[in-house]
Amino acid sequence: MNPFSYERPSDQQAALTLGARSGAKYLGGGTNLVDLMRETIEHPEMLVDVTGLSCAIEETDGGGLRIGAGVKNTAVAADRRVRERYPLLSEAILAGASAQIRNMATVGGNLLQRTRCGYFYDDAAHCNKRAPGTGCDAIDGFNRMHAILGASTACVATHPSDMAVALAALDALVTVEGHNGARDIPLIDFHVLPGETPQMETVLETGELITAVTLPPGLAGRSSYRKVRDRASYAFALISVAAALEVQDGVVKEVRIALGGVAHKPWRAKAAEAALKGGPATEAAFRAAAQAELASARGLRDNAFKIELGQRVITDTLVKLTALQEIR
Incomplete structure (x- = not known):
């Protein structure tokens, strides 16, 4: 060091x-x-x-929540307002790490954590993220955990955060401060895809500081976070799904879906949402929407299974959310 x-x-x-x-x-x-x-x-x-800065969770005028960047992950997951209005966020945080890590990790730090790709951590490997221009050994190496969406010939790493996937589904805004003032960035635009510059991971400018994450009012329906991993204890996602669904009279009134473990950033499932909104809340419709979302996915030697797995997890998550609303 x-x-x-x-x-x-x-x-x-x-x-x-x-x-x-x-x-x-x-x-x-x-x-x-x-x-x-x-x-x-x-x-x-x-x-x-x-x-010691930005450590409060406060109500907003519109009925949402403003979460300071310095708030610990444990405090967010345990907050009554988060558990009641945004249960998928609480579930994502609890699925994301051990209690010891959650007690230390902050909201801002969670958003800025870097990939857990083994080649990124191996200084004997070629990694464009660690050393731009050297290549990506993951593409032809062991790539079970790697990206199936939004990857490039320069990098196939995935973003490790569970919390950020839930925030993407919730239409969260990230507030940053710099010497040019404050700006609000939609969470889904905060992280960037690798392209030819995988060392560039966010839109933050030099010296900018994350100060808060703001959540809009929650959906009237149900939400949940599903994480598929190799073991039930602390492990990163093969596939994760953050979903919020509102169904009225058998029709999808509102739906938000984000995926983790599949891309360089939390992946907002816009194609699936567009296919579902205003249509029937049926298993067949959910499956078709999941297939539409993953139509552009490209598997590598060890991770092609993620495409079918992702379709199944999206479908099953939406089916269960629909059932919960029917018995409410």
Whole structure:
């Protein structure tokens, strides 16, 4: 690990001033960044500790919630308003990591965590994300966990966050602050696909700090988060589905679906949503919508099974949400 300095600013403006310095990195819970420093993937010259900033969960005027970037994942999952209005978010966080990690990890840090691709962590491997221009050993290597949507010839890594998948389905906004002021970024636009520059993972500009995530009012229907993984204990998703569904008189009135474990970013299932809205809430319709969403998926040697698995998990999740509304 390289030498670095440590600063703990007392307010947001001081954090932004420090964060604008060359070589500075913001530090949340450190559950990913410190690992990356140990592995000599990240080399910050200064850590700016922002864990004491933006630590509240507040009501918004429109009936939503504003969650500070410094709020711990455990606090979000346990908040009564989150559990009642946005159960898929609470479920996603609880499925995402051990209790010890959830107690340390922050909302902002969760959004900025980097891929768990084994080749990214192996300094003997070729990885365009770690060392641009060197190639991607995952494409012809062991790629069971890798992307089937939105990948490129430069990178097939997936984004590891469960929480971010739920936020994508909820139409969350990410608020960031920089020296040019504040801006709100839709969660689904916050992360970027790899293209030819997989080292660029978000639309954040130099020195910008995530300050909050805002949730709009929840849907009137039901929502849930389903995660398929190789073991029930702490593991990253092969496929995950965050879904919110409102059905009236057998017709889909509103639906939101996001997928995890399939792409470089949380994947909003726009094709499936368009196919379902205003149509029948039936298993056949759900299956057809899932097939439409994954029609562009491309499997690699070890992960082609994800295409059928994704269709099945989407379908089953929507079937169960429909049944819950029918017996409500």
